[in-house]
Amino acid sequence: MAESWIFSDGTVPASPAAALAMLQERTDAGQLETWLTSSHGHSLAIIMNAKRSMIMLLDDEDDSGEHAVTPDAAGRSNGFMLTNGQHDEYPDQDTVPLPDALRIVDHILTAGIPPGETAWSADT
16 A cells, blocks of 8 residues: 655645645744654654755654755854754755755655655754
8 A cells, every 4th residue: 555644733635745745834834843644653843944954854753753864065064943942053064955855845745755856864
């Protein structure tokens, strides 16, 4: 059975493409933190600022997860605003550029796994 995804607010997208479009709409509206849960128990978090995204993938609620990285990136980026009002700053190596983020999220929503060429770091 194919993995399906649901937004944390209960919205069920009709397809991975619809989910990606909804993610873009939410981001355009200023909702920079989005969580999705899959029918297989996975959780996917996307936290964006104007240029970069923190993408976390967790196997289940007890998993500390892993996140997409850009190992050769230098510097830090701020402006990652969480829904609870918290403003985060991350090293750029712990985030990915927005165009890459959308491609990564699309692959996870479609295939259930990250794209093979994406670097990931396990969170502990």
